[in-house]
Amino acid sequence: MLPQAPPATAKASAPAEAVLTVDHVSKSFGDKHVLRDFTLTVRRGENVVVLGKSGSGKSVLVKCIIGLLPVDEGSITVLGQDVAALDHEAMDRLRAKLGFLFQSNALYDSMTVSENLLFPLRRQWLAHTPAQEKDMVRQALEDVGLADTADKMPAELSGGMRKRIALARTLILRPDIILYDEPTTGLDPITAREISGLLREVQQKYNTSALIISHDMNCVRLTADRVALLVDGRCYAEGTYEELEQQDDPQIHEFFAA
Numbered sequence: 001m002l003p004q005a006p007p008a009t010a011k012a013s014a015p016a017e018a019v020l021t022v023d024h025v026s027k028s029f030g031d032k033h034v035l036r037d038f039t040l041t042v043r044r045g046e047n048v049v050v051l052g053k054s055g056s057g058k059s060v061l062v063k064c065i066i067g068l069l070p071v072d073e074g075s076i077t078v079l080g081q082d083v084a085a086l087d088h089e090a091m092d093r094l095r096a097k098l099g100f101l102f103q104s105n106a107l108y109d110s111m112t113v114s115e116n117l118l119f120p121l122r123r124q125w126l127a128h129t130p131a132q133e134k135d136m137v138r139q140a141l142e143d144v145g146l147a148d149t150a151d152k153m154p155a156e157l158s159g160g161m162r163k164r165i166a167l168a169r170t171l172i173l174r175p176d177i178i179l180y181d182e183p184t185t186g187l188d189p190i191t192a193r194e195i196s197g198l199l200r201e202v203q204q205k206y207n208t209s210a211l212i213i214s215h216d217m218n219c220v221r222l223t224a225d226r227v228a229l230l231v232d233g234r235c236y237a238e239g240t241y242e243e244l245e246q247q248d249d250p251q252i253h254e255f256f257a258a
């Protein structure tokens, strides 16, 4: 009798833990049903893009995730914590583990790049020495490919560079999950492609998980491990970019046909 083959590496196929779960969430404003039984999971180390038309409820979804809007039904779990059950202080502590990259970048024009990066760091509970702070700024700027910009003012930088600085400011806090809101909006196609590449580098280097809201199909293709289509308040379809691109369903196809 042949010796029994060792069991297949079960570990390799086990899915990573969920870091963000949106479970059958509904949210309405009066009789306007924005989210209807919406379900989505982001696993550790995964980039998930939420794709939806303008006004489909992407921002409402993000606001529910970070506890700025209460859900009507269903639940949201972030890093093992039920968002609805958290008091103000606990929610603040949870938000400190999330990174945000806003469409506007939200940089302070009157501060240098270095001061912009240090601003959120100094609001944290952990104290750092000036030497540690300098090192953290240097590392974050290196990670976004802008090592020599620490003393520059945001106004001296291009749109793509400002986006990188905003990302560095997020990375310096070592977030577990990053929420990207339209990360390539307003950038020319070449810069948009560079920023999309950077999102991938960040994911690989820090093993961060990300929820990315984007309309830019190039960005979606370059950054997404999985895409969730938000249509009529529901997660209408979910899959890799390539899987969804091949679907004939007109509701799915129209996103990829443009």
Ligand SMILES: Nc1ncnc2c1ncn2[C@@H]1O[C@H](COP(=O)(O)OP(=O)(O)OP(=O)(O)O)[C@@H](O)[C@H]1O
Binding pocket: 029, 034, 052, 053, 054, 055, 056, 057, 058, 059, 060, 061
């Ligand atoms: N606080 C609110 N009160 C009432 N209606 C709201 C509120 N916030 C959002 N809405 C409505 O919910 C719907 C979804 O809005 P949302 O901003 O989430 O869309 P979106 O997908 O992010 O759009 P865009 O891509 O244009 O930013 C819209 O019809 C909007 O008017």
